[in-house]
Amino acid sequence: MKETLKITGMTCAACSARIEKVVAKMEGVEEISVNLATEKAVVAYDPVRTTLDQIKERIEKAGYGAAEIQKKAAVVDEDKLRKEKEIKTLWIKFWVSTVFAVPLLYFAMGSMIWWLRFPIPFVFNPMQFPLNYAILQIVLTIPIVAAGYRFYTVGYKAILNRSPNMDSLIAMGTTAAIIYSLYSVYEIMQGNFGAVEGLYFETAGVIITLILLGKSLEAVSKGRTSEAIKKLMGLAPKTATVIKDDKEYEVPIEDVEIGHIILVKPGEKIPVDGVVTEGNTSVDESMLTGESIPVEKRAGDSVYAASINKNGLIRFEAKKVGGDTALAQIIKLVEEAQGSKAPIAQMADVVSGYFVPIVFVIAVLAFLAWFISGESLVFSLTIFIAILVIACPCALGLATPTAIMVGTGKGAEYGILIKGGEALETTHKINTIVFDKTGTITEGKPEVTDIITADGIQRTELLQLAASAEKGSEHPLGEAIVNKAEAEGLEFLKVSEFAAIPGHGIEVVIAEKKLLLGNRKLMKERSIDLTGLEQESDRLAGEGKTPMYIAADGRISGIIAVADVVKASSQKAIDKLKSMGLEVAMITGDNRKTAEAIAKQVGIDRVLAEVLPQDKSNEVKKLQSEGKQVAMVGDGINDAPALAQADIGIAIGSGTDVAMESADIVLMKSDLMDVPAAIQLSKSTIRNIKQNLFWAFGYNVIGIPIAAGVLHLFGGPLLNPIFAAAAMSLSSVSVLTNALRLKRFKPFR
Amino acid sequence: MKKKIIIAALAMALLPLLAACADTDVVGSESVNSFKEVLTAMDQNVSEDEMNGGWALVSPDGTERFIWSRDYSSGNPHDVMLEFDAKPFLDAGLDPSKLAPGILAEDKIMVGSDLGDEELSYKGDATPLASYEKLVELYRDRIKYHADLDHYGVNVGDGNMFEWAKDMSTNDKDIVFVVDPAQLIDAGVDPEKVEGWVFAKVKVMDENGKPIEVDKFLKPFSIQ
Numbered sequence: 023m024k025e026t027l028k029i030t031g032m033t034c035a036a037c038s039a040r041i042e043k044v045v046a047k048m049e050g051v052e053e054i055s056v057n058l059a060t061e062k063a064v065v066a067y068d069p070v071r072t073t074l075d076q077i078k079e080r081i082e083k084a085g086y087g088a089a090e091i092q093k094k095a096a097v098v099d100e101d102k103l104r105k106e107k108e109i110k111t112l113w114i115k116f117w118v119s120t121v122f123a124v125p126l127l128y129f130a131m132g133s134m135i136w137w138l139r140f141p142i143p144f145v146f147n148p149m150q151f152p153l154n155y156a157i158l159q160i161v162l163t164i165p166i167v168a169a170g171y172r173f174y175t176v177g178y179k180a181i182l183n184r185s186p187n188m189d190s191l192i193a194m195g196t197t198a199a200i201i202y203s204l205y206s207v208y209e210i211m212q213g214n215f216g217a218v219e220g221l222y223f224e225t226a227g228v229i230i231t232l233i234l235l236g237k238s239l240e241a242v243s244k245g246r247t248s249e250a251i252k253k254l255m256g257l258a259p260k261t262a263t264v265i266k267d268d269k270e271y272e273v274p275i276e277d278v279e280i281g282h283i284i285l286v287k288p289g290e291k292i293p294v295d296g297v298v299t300e301g302n303t304s305v306d307e308s309m310l311t312g313e314s315i316p317v318e319k320r321a322g323d324s325v326y327a328a329s330i331n332k333n334g335l336i337r338f339e340a341k342k343v344g345g346d347t348a349l350a351q352i353i354k355l356v357e358e359a360q361g362s363k364a365p366i367a368q369m370a371d372v373v374s375g376y377f378v379p380i381v382f383v384i385a386v387l388a389f390l391a392w393f394i395s396g397e398s399l400v401f402s403l404t405i406f407i408a409i410l411v412i413a414c415p416c417a418l419g420l421a422t423p424t425a426i427m428v429g430t431g432k433g434a435e436y437g438i439l440i441k442g443g444e445a446l447e448t449t450h451k452i453n454t455i456v457f458d459k460t461g462t463i464t465e466g467k468p469e470v471t472d473i474i475t476a477d478g479i480q481r482t483e484l485l486q487l488a489a490s491a492e493k494g495s496e497h498p499l500g501e502a503i504v505n506k507a508e509a510e511g512l513e514f515l516k517v518s519e520f521a522a523i524p525g526h527g528i529e530v531v532i533a534e535k536k537l538l539l540g541n542r543k544l545m546k547e548r549s550i551d552l553t554g555l556e557q558e559s560d561r562l563a564g565e566g567k568t569p570m571y572i573a574a575d576g577r578i579s580g581i582i583a584v585a586d587v588v589k590a591s592s593q594k595a596i597d598k599l600k601s602m603g604l605e606v607a608m609i610t611g612d613n614r615k616t617a618e619a620i621a622k623q624v625g626i627d628r629v630l631a632e633v634l635p636q637d638k639s640n641e642v643k644k645l646q647s648e649g650k651q652v653a654m655v656g657d658g659i660n661d662a663p664a665l666a667q668a669d670i671g672i673a674i675g676s677g678t679d680v681a682m683e684s685a686d687i688v689l690m691k692s693d694l695m696d697v698p699a700a701i702q703l704s705k706s707t708i709r710n711i712k713q714n715l716f717w718a719f720g721y722n723v724i725g726i727p728i729a730a731g732v733l734h735l736f737g738g739p740l741l742n743p744i745f746a747a748a749a750m751s752l753s754s755v756s757v758l759t760n761a762l763r764l765k766r767f768k769p770f771r
Numbered sequence: 772m773k774k775k776i777i778i779a780a781l782a783m784a785l786l787p788l789l790a791a792c793a794d795t796d797v798v799g800s801e802s803v804n805s806f807k808e809v810l811t812a813m814d815q816n817v818s819e820d821e822m823n824g825g826w827a828l829v830s831p832d833g834t835e836r837f838i839w840s841r842d843y844s845s846g847n848p849h850d851v852m853l854e855f856d857a858k859p860f861l862d863a864g865l866d867p868s869k870l871a872p873g874i875l876a877e878d879k880i881m882v883g884s885d886l887g888d889e890e891l892s893y894k895g896d897a898t899p900l901a902s903y904e905k906l907v908e909l910y911r912d913r914i915k916y917h918a919d920l921d922h923y924g925v926n927v928g929d930g931n932m933f934e935w936a937k938d939m940s941t942n943d944k945d946i947v948f949v950v951d952p953a954q955l956i957d958a959g960v961d962p963e964k965v966e967g968w969v970f971a972k973v974k975v976m977d978e979n980g981k982p983i984e985v986d987k988f989l990k991p992f993s994i995q
Contacts, residue, residue, distance in 0.1 A: 149916055149976070153795045213801045213937070215916055 852883025
């Protein structure tokens, strides 16, 4: 069983690593993944051996909060309100601490920054009234510590649980500063006025204030990273108009049940998934598919939640409600992707897990080393505090999940659903891409491509006759001709006689004309002279098209060619992929001639033709055995085995469950340009993650030695813990800001 | 959040309360204790000074005096002052005509300040220590703590000080007469030629709190 829990109280990667560690040890827990950025844990467990309550209890025992996520739509608002409240509280805490930290810093540093000529009241002059000066600082520090009390409760609890985290570092650093300052106050009271220089209340106060600022900015940025999911959630309407006994009732969306008949007026959003029972309209499904052109709907057609009814009044029967709608499935998919971890993130998590204890050891060793070497207690303590404060690994913990959240969210905005961090990471490594032909490179439904006339007949007349003859035919080729005539607004003529010739065509009588429609074999059997059209027929066949001959009263009238046409974007997408250095191949069950004709049209050199659906995965395997990283692009149903076999399976579909389940990436639109866009997005995201990791690691690699006083050894400056706190907060904010740059991502078009 | 607001409000309320509390003036109160030790150690050198209406602490060589008033309403020109022999300075080139009036009287140089005109009342007898306590109580800004030397001091005005060790047992300069050399140098004194006084740089804070080094004439004594 797989459940998602909302986790509270995490502050850095060490927290998420700790939760993973304690829960993974539980009997019956198969897998757990905790995401710091989304504050969610996805846990797979055996319900026979353990329960969700036991897992929650274990998490709470480790010092964090855990709650189940309800699947109702109302949770969206609750979550939003909770986040907003959290951000508001953090800002209040920050401002409260700022109100006290500014005068604290003023009094503490003002006397030292003499060139700024800060006036200090005589009664607080540190040399003349050191105790007043110290008490003033204590009084100003108390509210700041109260505002940052969480660092102490969480930090020390984590130490007691033998899993120190970022809060532990902050708590230990500031506590050391406060305790030493209180000792200095005691010394002042004993008449040792020189101890006034050992007051570090402002260090503790300013560190807490800066960390609160960093946390507030982090919370705001985190909110922005999940904007994509919020946008998706915000699409769902809150109410639906249900028809009961011919009366309209407006009911909350949660109360809509399968089988309810729902009325949707023009301009309204469709509340749940269903099938139209009455009325015609066009529906804007762009929020689901990214396709901006409205789709015509009539009785029998499916409609989807959150799409917008443009111009007609329709009634439809609810088929999927709540968490089963296509929108809910997309949200679930995006949420899971955002909550999942890329392999690169797992490495960062492992490092973070060891990081805090190692930093603590470094801080203690540096403190002892300086103290034993003859430096003062104040000097050694400054080193100790600076190391603890500067080494917080929160930037490290945020580096990958924030980029993945923004990356997958941005993909969702463009109708590119990436199913997880791993998929996102693997996509950028792809060097070979295999396209299924039918439905992927081509539209997947035959269309009339050419109409060639003979014997003086007009093009329109030929199409009208052929379409009238095929009206009612269920053959795909006949259907294509009827669709073409409908599209051109032609009237259908009455058919007086009709006879099907299995495997060859049909024979009909229309307006007293005896018509024969079918393949070349039928024409030859009926001794129809094809002279003059044979060359055209061969050309069409060579282009992968199927020619249908039409003869009227024993004389050939023309050819209507039908083919599965190539999508408008196919060639452009393949050109783009080739320019990106990818090898492009096409796989199909069709005959080689047709396959090669299509491949030639779109510029594909490598063709794997006449491959049965069950053998498609073997072809992918062969490419993989050549050492290639293969992505398979298919429609997600008959290509499922190949999609699964490929390193990355990309399904082109309309968001059906099958497509979503079988692929790593789902392209909601049928636009092949989304394939290079997905690779481009993956590359951008991975580049962003690498930048984030570089800065986060680099910051610690540079920051810790500086804080430990390495520069001081060579006559350089000593890092003030206040600047260490500012730098630490800045590192988290810079990592988040860099991740947010991904929001500017624009795919190839 | 309410709890935190209360804590913050309490902290703010405590601030003036604590600041107003006289017991927090540890420099002032500790200076009284150590001045008492100086007075006890030099009890033979402390006497009433009728002329100046106060008390005088004479240096061990008898050439300098620190004088502090018993009653500021007495009308004397100085309520706190230093008095020292003019001879070393005259020998070093001091031109008496160049000094401001009232500084040189007979063979003595006097520098000091008029603090006010309050009529002081004492709970018990007026003693040298009680008068010093009144000075701390009424003119706290005249009392200094000199961290570099671990000295307390009374600022008698114009950069002139009388300083004494906070802890005589650990300090080799138990009392120090500190004289600002500016007006004496302006009056012709060659600072290097003043016998019995040390002309040295001393670290002090200016009015903006800027640490600066200034020239001073110093005459330190060990009294133990």
